[in-house]
Amino acid sequence: MLYALLDWLNQHYAPPGFGAFDFITTRTALAAVTSLIISLIIGKKIIHWLQKLQLKEVIRDDIGLDSHLSKANTPTMGGVIIILATLIPALLWMNMNSIYTWMIIFVMFVLGIVGFIDDYIKVVKKDKSGLHGWFKVGGQVFVGLVLGAALYFWPAFDDFNTLSTVPFLKDVNIDYAFMGEEYGWLIYIPLVIFIITAVSNSANLTDGLDGLLSGTSAIAGVILGIFAYVSGRVDFSNFLDIIYLPGSGELTIFAASLVGACLGFLWYNSHPASVFMGDTGSLAIGGAMGALALMIHKELLLPIICGIFMVETLSVIIQTSYFKYTKRKYGEGRRVFLMTPIHHHYEKKGWAESKIVVRFWIIAILLGILSLLTLKLR
Template sequence: MLIWINQYLYLTVLSSISFRMIFSLLTSFFINLYFIPYIISYFKKSQKYQIIRKDGPITHSLKKNTPTMGGLFILISILISIFLYCNLFNEYIWYVIGILIGYGLIGFLDDYKKIKYQSPKGLKISLKFFWLSIIAVIIIYSIHLNLNNSISIELAIPFYKKVFLKVNYLYMFLCYFVIVGTSNAVNLTDGLDGLAIMPIILLSFGLGIISFCSSNVFISNYMNIPYLEKANELSVLCTAIIGSGLGFLWFNTYPAKIFMGDIGSLSLGGSLGTIAILLHQEFLLLILGGIFVFETISVILQIIYFKIRKKRMFKMAPIHHHYEIKGLSESLIVVRFWIISLLFLFIGILSLKVN
């Protein structure tokens, strides 16, 4: 919207990328800060509480009267910032909007069904996976059509200077696993107060830096990342996610007053996976989002180990529940996972500039 206003007022500052990044962050932050208390109050009055798993840690029974679906306002605040500050003529923005809304609707239906039927199961896993896949395929095909003019697609390889992996049709399969995998990885991680939202903020920060640098031919060359002329608008979108995440974290820290629910975790995870694809940083995503990879691998190992040995490798998966059952306090686990996530961010950014 500011881009359109600037066409009539001729105020250069309104179209400045740094100006729009800052105000995108502040807008989404203050929207959450102002409105979430009203959402918490409304959900408590209507008794829209988080449904606690019966097979989960005993301490989680204390969370049974905590409202859920806080991700609804995360999405709303992000979308408002996007429409206010992003250049809507940039197709990259619409790919991410498509994932945010599509995955948000799936998450909403999943959360709504849990509340309505007072069951932690929600949508059938097969049905949820089917719709996640359909939306991912539509977005990936749209991106692929836009890239048809290029001879090949080059993926940046972390820690290797000027080394890019050229891919063709396999790229679409890779993109599918990135979007659906990241979405589910964030969903798995969202099990403790504030555990998922801080890594989301840090991952958004890392992708925001890369998107800002990718649109400058000199900086991208120095940073060892592909030059992408249209990528700078994604940095405005990333700051919207950061601001919204910080506003939500204000109420989601231990003891949480509200949970994001699947509506937040599925849509945010899918959108970050999509941004990584648009930046050709699918492999770097594994480093920047290392905490999500760590949590997902723990679930996979638990399943495989149990099928082979008929024993559990961890006391409970994902692994944050393992430490919880071992007696570590929830806040201690969360802060330590935040620290690990921050270290992954540093490693990922440093891997871009190698001699």
């Protein structure tokens, strides 16, 4: 919105320096700064508001982690801070005539609402089970369905809607429409639904320690922003031999907004946390990450870019599957990990919470570097 005003002023009056706002790099920097300022300023006010309303984290007393009992009075639903600090700069600095802008805003906003309802039921209605699983999945499926349909049927995407870059292989793109263009949507749209659901849920599982999800999300956001920028430039995409996506550079601005919001939230969420994001933030962040990767056709890199999310999810799947298998075979369930998601395993081993979080951040940085190296290591 602000970009549209500045662009109009530049076209009609050409004030000195206003031409700089045409550059994505300028608006990316402004979006990052704006989101950081918003999250820091409104973050404190929202935390006080949550405390006033007694919206406190529901801590289960049967999980066997005594250190978490002290977090019971910490306000939750702080994901509202991240959503506002991401969407406001995005609306201010992104090109509102771009389909990319509306798709990514739609994904984050709707999944933020789904998470908010879940938190509301847990915190206000005092129902620890939260939103029924089928309703939560239904919201994720709806978002994936709308996004998948837009990415497949929008005319501007016709030349590359079902293509995706294969990491580590040169001049190789996978085409989901291998059964023919008329049936391509039968594979592509369910794939989008699966990715949105999987990444948003895995982000939700990762949000278990102070600063873990906000820190790793900021790192992943930087990587996705870089991919969006090079994909939206014909010179860089040709040099790097990746799919050229006209207009996708606008997603760099959103990624910068998300990074700034996560870093600002981390100011309050670092150990010991003054606020938790709740499902309001984790579902919105995870959905945005999945949508960003899909829109820049780098979804095959998600297991690396969001590697921490994936490991957290796999630990739960492995633990649950092995427990059921051993219970069926031996009559008694056995465990691979002391507790899942895997960050709780290390807590059970006696690691300090801050040590686990920082080490996971380091791993996330290394995975991010590996993701960028796939641009050349092919």
